[in-house]
Amino acid sequence: MPPSDLASSEPAPSEPPVPRRTRRGIRTKDALVAAARRIFERDGYLDARIVDIAAEAGVATGSFYTHFASKDDVFTAVLADLQDEMLHAGVSDSPRKDVGRGVEDANRAYLEAYSRNAALMAAMEQAAAVDRRFLELRLQRSQAFIDRSAAAITRLQKAGVADPALDPAVTARALSAMMSRMAYVTFAADQPVPFETLVQTLTRVWMNALRIPQD
Amino acid sequence: MPPSDLASSEPAPSEPPVPRRTRRGIRTKDALVAAARRIFERDGYLDARIVDIAAEAGVATGSFYTHFASKDDVFTAVLADLQDEMLHAGVSDSPRKDVGRGVEDANRAYLEAYSRNAALMAAMEQAAAVDRRFLELRLQRSQAFIDRSAAAITRLQKAGVADPALDPAVTARALSAMMSRMAYVTFAADQPVPFETLVQTLTRVWMNALRIPQD
Amino acid sequence: MPPSDLASSEPAPSEPPVPRRTRRGIRTKDALVAAARRIFERDGYLDARIVDIAAEAGVATGSFYTHFASKDDVFTAVLADLQDEMLHAGVSDSPRKDVGRGVEDANRAYLEAYSRNAALMAAMEQAAAVDRRFLELRLQRSQAFIDRSAAAITRLQKAGVADPALDPAVTARALSAMMSRMAYVTFAADQPVPFETLVQTLTRVWMNALRIPQD
Amino acid sequence: MPPSDLASSEPAPSEPPVPRRTRRGIRTKDALVAAARRIFERDGYLDARIVDIAAEAGVATGSFYTHFASKDDVFTAVLADLQDEMLHAGVSDSPRKDVGRGVEDANRAYLEAYSRNAALMAAMEQAAAVDRRFLELRLQRSQAFIDRSAAAITRLQKAGVADPALDPAVTARALSAMMSRMAYVTFAADQPVPFETLVQTLTRVWMNALRIPQD
DNA sequence: AATGAATGAGCGTTCATTCAT
DNA sequence: AATGAATGAACGCTCATTCAT
Numbered sequence: 001m002p003p004s005d006l007a008s009s010e011p012a013p014s015e016p017p018v019p020r021r022t023r024r025g026i027r028t029k030d031a032l033v034a035a036a037r038r039i040f041e042r043d044g045y046l047d048a049r050i051v052d053i054a055a056e057a058g059v060a061t062g063s064f065y066t067h068f069a070s071k072d073d074v075f076t077a078v079l080a081d082l083q084d085e086m087l088h089a090g091v092s093d094s095p096r097k098d099v100g101r102g103v104e105d106a107n108r109a110y111l112e113a114y115s116r117n118a119a120l121m122a123a124m125e126q127a128a129a130v131d132r133r134f135l136e137l138r139l140q141r142s143q144a145f146i147d148r149s150a151a152a153i154t155r156l157q158k159a160g161v162a163d164p165a166l167d168p169a170v171t172a173r174a175l176s177a178m179m180s181r182m183a184y185v186t187f188a189a190d191q192p193v194p195f196e197t198l199v200q201t202l203t204r205v206w207m208n209a210l211r212i213p214q215d
Numbered sequence: 216m217p218p219s220d221l222a223s224s225e226p227a228p229s230e231p232p233v234p235r236r237t238r239r240g241i242r243t244k245d246a247l248v249a250a251a252r253r254i255f256e257r258d259g260y261l262d263a264r265i266v267d268i269a270a271e272a273g274v275a276t277g278s279f280y281t282h283f284a285s286k287d288d289v290f291t292a293v294l295a296d297l298q299d300e301m302l303h304a305g306v307s308d309s310p311r312k313d314v315g316r317g318v319e320d321a322n323r324a325y326l327e328a329y330s331r332n333a334a335l336m337a338a339m340e341q342a343a344a345v346d347r348r349f350l351e352l353r354l355q356r357s358q359a360f361i362d363r364s365a366a367a368i369t370r371l372q373k374a375g376v377a378d379p380a381l382d383p384a385v386t387a388r389a390l391s392a393m394m395s396r397m398a399y400v401t402f403a404a405d406q407p408v409p410f411e412t413l414v415q416t417l418t419r420v421w422m423n424a425l426r427i428p429q430d
Numbered sequence: 431m432p433p434s435d436l437a438s439s440e441p442a443p444s445e446p447p448v449p450r451r452t453r454r455g456i457r458t459k460d461a462l463v464a465a466a467r468r469i470f471e472r473d474g475y476l477d478a479r480i481v482d483i484a485a486e487a488g489v490a491t492g493s494f495y496t497h498f499a500s501k502d503d504v505f506t507a508v509l510a511d512l513q514d515e516m517l518h519a520g521v522s523d524s525p526r527k528d529v530g531r532g533v534e535d536a537n538r539a540y541l542e543a544y545s546r547n548a549a550l551m552a553a554m555e556q557a558a559a560v561d562r563r564f565l566e567l568r569l570q571r572s573q574a575f576i577d578r579s580a581a582a583i584t585r586l587q588k589a590g591v592a593d594p595a596l597d598p599a600v601t602a603r604a605l606s607a608m609m610s611r612m613a614y615v616t617f618a619a620d621q622p623v624p625f626e627t628l629v630q631t632l633t634r635v636w637m638n639a640l641r642i643p644q645d
Numbered sequence: 646m647p648p649s650d651l652a653s654s655e656p657a658p659s660e661p662p663v664p665r666r667t668r669r670g671i672r673t674k675d676a677l678v679a680a681a682r683r684i685f686e687r688d689g690y691l692d693a694r695i696v697d698i699a700a701e702a703g704v705a706t707g708s709f710y711t712h713f714a715s716k717d718d719v720f721t722a723v724l725a726d727l728q729d730e731m732l733h734a735g736v737s738d739s740p741r742k743d744v745g746r747g748v749e750d751a752n753r754a755y756l757e758a759y760s761r762n763a764a765l766m767a768a769m770e771q772a773a774a775v776d777r778r779f780l781e782l783r784l785q786r787s788q789a790f791i792d793r794s795a796a797a798i799t800r801l802q803k804a805g806v807a808d809p810a811l812d813p814a815v816t817a818r819a820l821s822a823m824m825s826r827m828a829y830v831t832f833a834a835d836q837p838v839p840f841e842t843l844v845q846t847l848t849r850v851w852m853n854a855l856r857i858p859q860d
Numbered sequence: 861a862a863t864g865a866a867t868g869a870g871c872g873t874t875c876a877t878t879c880a881t
Numbered sequence: 882a883a884t885g886a887a888t889g890a891a892c893g894c895t896c897a898t899t900c901a902t
Contacts, residue, residue, distance in 0.1 A: 024881085025886060046261075046345060050872060060888045065873065067886095129344035130261060135404055163423060170408055170416040177396035182389050189350055193385055201385040208378060209420045240861070265897060275863040280898070454901085455865060476691075476775060480893060490867045495894065497865095559774035560691060565834055593853060600838055600846040607826035608819050615822060619780055623815055631815040635854045638808060670882065695876060705884040710877070712882095 029067040031057040033081065036074040041119035045075060045127040075127060075134075082120055083141065086113045099156070100214055104203040107179065111199060114183040122188035142180065146172045153210060163211035175206055244282040246272040248296065251289040256334035260290060260342040260349075290342060290349075297335055298356065301328045314371070315429055319418040322394065326414060329398040337403035357395065361387045368425060378426035390421055459497045461487040463511065466504040471549035475505060475557040505557060505564075512550055513571065516543045529586070530644055534633040537609065541629060544613040552618035572610065576602045583640060593641035605636055674712040676702040678726065681719040686764035690720060690772040720772060720779075727765055728786065731758045744801070745859055749848040752824065756844060759828040767833035787825065791817045798855060808856035820851055 035057035039048045050071060054064045068074045114121055127134040149172035156162035179202065185191045186198060207214055250272035254263045265286060269276045283289045329336055342349040364387035371377035397417060400406045422429055465486035469478045480501060484494045498504045544551055557564040579602035586592035609632065615621045616628060637644055680702035684693045695716060699706045713719045759766055772779040794817035801807035824847065830836045831843060852859055 022881090022885065028886075044345075049870095061872090062874080062889055063887050065875095066888095071872085126344040129341040130259075139400070139404060139406060163419070165419060166423075167412055167416045170412055171420060173400070173406075173408075174393050174397050174417060174420055177400060178389050178393035181392035181396040185354070185388070185392060189354060191354060191388075193388075197382050197385055201382045202389060204378070204380060205386060205389055205424045208381075208426050209423045211423050237861075243861080264895090276898095277864060277900080278862050281861060286897075452864065452902090458865075474775075479891095491893090492868055492895080493866050495896095496867095501893085556774040559771040560689075569830070569834065569836060593849070595849060596853075597842055597846045600842055601850060603830070603836075603838075604823050604827050604847055604850055607830060608823035611822035611826040612819050615784070615818070619784065621784060621818075623818075627812050627815055631812045632819055634808070634810055635816060635819055638811075638856050639850045639853045641853050667882075673882080694874090699885095707877095707879080707885060708883050716876075 025067070028057070028059060028063065032059070032064060032067055032074065033077050037078045037081070037120065040075065040078060040123045045071075045123045046130060048123075072131070072133070075123075076137075078120070079124060079137070082117060082124070085117065086110070099161075099212055100203070100207055103206050104199065107203050107206070108199045110179060111183055111195070111202075115187045115195070118187035121184065125184060125188065142176055146176050149176065156210060156212065161212055163209075166210070171209065175209060178202070178205070240282070243272070243274055243278060246274065247279060247282055247289065248292050252293045252296070252335065255290065255293060255338045260338045261345060263338075287346070287348070290338075291352075293335070294339060294352070297332060297339070300332065301325070314376075314427060315418070315422055318421050319414065322418050322421070323414045325394060326398055326401075326410070326417075330402045330410070333402035336399065340399060340403065357391055361391050364391065371425065371427065376427055378424075381425065386424065390424060393417070393420070455497070458487070458489060458493065462489070462494060462497055462504065463507050467508045467511070467550065470505065470508060470553045475501075475553045476560060478553075502561070502563070505553075506567075508550070509554060509567070512547060512554070515547065516540070529591075529642060530633070530637055533636050534629065537633050537636070538629045540609060541613055541617075541625070541632075545617045545625070548617035551614065555614060555618065572606055576606050579606065586640060586642065591642055593639075596640065601639065605639060608632070608635070670712070673702070673704055673708060676704065677709060677712055677719065678722050682723045682726070682765065685720065685723060685768045690768045691775060693768075717776070717778070720768075721782075723765070724769060724782070727762060727769070730762065731755070744806075744857060745848070745852055748851050749844065752848050752851070753844045755824060756828055756831075756840070756847075760832045760840070763832035766829065770829060770833065787821055791821050794821065801855060801857065806857055808854075811855070816854065820854060823847070823850070
C-alpha cells in the first residue's frame with residue numbers, strides 16, 4: 001500500500017523525435033536528462049530554459065532538439081526517471097500479516113522519497129497546475145495506487161476489520177490526496193514537521209480512518 | 216470546524232497605487248475586479264492578460280493601472296472576495312453538542328463553496344504553484360482553520376473522545392490537506408465523485424481518524 | 431481594357447487586430463506601411479524582417495504588432511496601396527471608338543505602372559510563389575480584369591470584328607498572362623526591352639490575336 | 646517550335662563536391678536525385694529539407710553531402726532531369742509545311758509535359774522567385790527556345806506570311822511568356838481549363854498573333 | 861481619471877552544414 | 882562512402898508596464 005502519486009506507467013504528453021542510436025547519442029541524451037533535472041529542480045518547470053539545460057549538459061542549444069521535441073518532452077523523460085525512484089521506494093511486495101506495519105512502511109518510504117525529490121516534485125506540481133497534460137499524467141499515475149488501495153480496503157471490509165460504511169474508492173482517493181498534499185506542503189512548500197511525527201501521525205490517521213483495530 | 220483553505224486575512228503581495236476616491240473611481244475599480252475574476256476563471260492565473268481584463272471591464276488598458284499596481288494586485292483583490300465567499304459558507308459559530316453533525320455541515324459547506332468557485336480555485340492553485348507569494352498566502356489562510364481544528368482536537372482528546380495518540384497540529388493539517396486536495400481533484404481537475412458520497416465519506420474518514428465514536 | 435494583375439478589391443489574407451483610433455495611431459500605422467513598402471522593395475517578401483520595418487518606421491519592434499498581426503498582414507496592406515496605384519493607372523472609363531487605341535493606352539498604362547513598382551511587384555511574385563494565400567489574392571485580382579476582357583472579346587465577336595473561333599475566357603486569360611509575365615520578366619527580372627517597342631509589340635500581338643483589323 | 650521554358654543546358658548554381666566513382670556511389674546519388682524530386686514536388690523548393698530527402702533516399706543525412714554541395718545543387722540536378730523530359734516532349738525536328746500543325750503539336754507537347762510535371766514546375770517557379778540564380782537559369786533556358794521562335798518569325802515575315810510590323814524577338818518572348826504563364830496558372834495554380842480548349846485557344850492566339858492565314 | 865499607443869526584453873525552435881567515427 | 886549526431890545563428894512574437902494626451 002505505497003501512498004505514491006507516481007505509481008503506473010502511462011503514455012507521455014510528447015514523443016521523442018527519434019529512437020536512440022549511437023553510443024554518443026545515448027550519452028548526450030542521458031546528459032540532457034540529467035541536466036534538465038538539475039535545471040527543473042533549480043528553476044521550476046516554468047522558468048527552466050532550454051538554453052540553460054543545453055548549457056548545463058555541455059551541448060549546443062540545437063542539440064537539445066536532436067533528442068527532445070520540446071520542454072514538455074524532456075520533462076516527461078525526467079518524470080519517468082522520477083517515477084522509477086518513487087516506485088522503487090514503495091516496493092513492498094511481501095503481503096504482511098500486520099497491516100499497520102505495512103502501511104507505516106509504505107508511508108515512510110513514500111515520504112522519504114518525496115523528501116529526497118522535493119524540488120522536482122514541486123516542479124511537477126507546477127507543471128500540473130499549468131499544463132493540463134501533466135495534470136492528467138499525475139492523476140493517471142496516482143490512480144494505479146488508488147486502485148490498489150481501494151481493493152485492499154474492500155478486502156479488509158470483507159474480512160471485517162475495516163469500517164464497512166466507507167466507500168472504498170473515495171476513501172482510497174482521499175487518503176492518497178492527504179498523503180501527497182502533506183508531502184507537498186511539508187517538503188516542497190517548507191512547512192516543516194518532524195519526520196517521525198509525520199510518519200506516525202499519517203499512519204495512525206490512515207489506520208483510524210479505516211477503523212482498523214490497533215495496539 | 217470549517218475545512219477551508221481560505222480562512223484568515225493577511226497582507227497582499229502588491230499594494231494598489233492609490234486608495235479609492237471618487238464615485239466613478241469606485242465603480243471602475245469594482246468593474247475591474249469583477250472582470251478580472253471572469254478572466255481568471257476563464258484563462259487561469261498565468262494566461263490571464265491585463266488587456267483582456269480591461270476590455271472585459273469596458274475600460275482602457277491604462278486605466279487598469281490607475282487602480283491596481285499589477286496582475287498580482289488584482290488577483291489578490293479577487294482572492295479577497297473569494298475568501299469572503301468561502302468563509303461565509305463555512306460559518307457555523309454555534310458550537311454543537313453533536314460533533315459529527317458539525318463536521319458534516321462544515322465539510323458540506325466547504326465542498327459546496329469549492330464547487331461553486333472551482334475555476335477560480337484552480338487559478339489560485341496555479342498562482343500558488345508559480346508564485347511563492349501566493350503559496351504563502353494560501354498557507355497562511357488555511358493555517359487559521361488548521362489552528363482552530365487543532366485546538367478542537369486537543370479539546371476532544373482531553374474530553375476522552377478523540378484518539379490521544381494523535382499529534383493535534385499534524386493531524387489537523389493532514390485532514391485539511393485531504394479536504395483541499397480532494398476538492399481540487401474533484402471539482403477543478405474534473406475527477407467526478409457523487410457529491411453526497413464525497414461529503415459522507417470525507418466526514419466519516421475525518422471522524423474515524425480522530426476515533427470519535429459514532430452511531 | 432487595362433491589362434492589370436491587380437484590378438479588384440478582394441478579402442485580404444490576414445486581418446488587422448484593431449481598427450484605427452487616435453491621430454497618433456494613424457500616423458504610426460501609415461509610417462509602418464510606408465516603411466514596410468521600402469523594406470519589401472529592398473529585400474523582397476521573404477527576406478524582409480519585422481525588426482527592419484519597425485526600425486525604418488522609427489518605432490519599437492513591439493509597436494509593429496499594435497497595428498499588424500504579422501508580416502502577411504502588413505504585406506496585404508502594402509498590396510492594397512499598390513493596387514490603388516495600378517488601378518488608377520489603368521482607368522480609361524470612356525469607351526473608345528478606336529479599339530486599338532484603347533488597348534494601346536491600357537497596355538502602356540499598365541506597363542508604366544508595373545515599371546514604376548517593379549521591385550514591389552517582384553516581391554509580390556515571391557509572396558505568391560511561397561504563400562498560397564497571396565497566389566489566390568493575385569489570381570482573384572487579375573480575374574476581375576480578365577472577366578472584363580472576356581466580355582469585351584465576346585462583344586467584338588458578336589460585332590463581327592473579332593475571331594469567332596476563340597474561346598473568350600481562355601483568350602482573355604492568355605493575353606492577361608502574357609502581359610503580366612512580360613512585365614515581370616522585363617522590369618522585375620531585368621530583361622530589358624525598349625519601352626516603346628514593348629508597348630507597340632504587345633498591343634499589336636493583342637489586336638492580331640483577336641483578328642481585329644488595323645491600319 | 647516547342648514553347649518550352651527549359652530548352653538549353655547552362656552552368657548550374659553550385660558544383661557537386663566530387664564526380665561519381667564507384668557503382669555504389671552512383672546508385673546512392675541517383676537515389677538522392679529521385680528522392681529529392683519527390684520531396685521538392687511534395688514540399689516545394691523552400692520547405693524541402695535535406696533530412697527528408699536523405700530519409701526518402703534511405704541514406705544518412707551526412708551522405709547527402711558526399712554527392713551534393715547544397716540544396717541548390719540537388720535542385721539543379723533535379724531540374725536537369727526535368728529539362729530532359731520537357732525537351733523530349735517538344736522535339737519535332739522535322740520542319741513541316743503546315744506551320745499551324747507544327748505550332749499545335751509543339752504547344753500540346755509542352756502543355757502535356759507541364760501538366761505531368763506541374764508540382765515540380767511550381768517548385769521551380771518558387772526557386773526562381775526566391776533565388777536569383779534560378780531565375781537566371783530559367784531565363785537562359787527559355788531563351789534558347791525564344792531565339793528559335795524569333796528566327797522562325799523572321800523567316801515567316803520574309804516569306805510574307807507573318808505580320809511584318811512585329812518585332813520578332815519581343816513577339817517571340819511575349820508568346821513564350823504567355824505559354825509558360827498559362828501553363829503555370831492552369832496546372833500549378835489549379836485554375837482548371839479543359840485541356841483541348843487550352844491547346845486550341847493558345848495555338849489560335851499564337852497563329853493569329855503572327856497573322857498567319859488559317860483554314 | 862481615463863485613454864490607448866508605445867515600449868523592448870526575452871526565448872523557443874529550425875535546419876543547412878560540418879565532423880568524428 | 883556512409884553514418885547520424887552536433888552545431889549555432891537567426892527571428893518572430895508576447896505582454897506587462899509606462900506615458901503623452
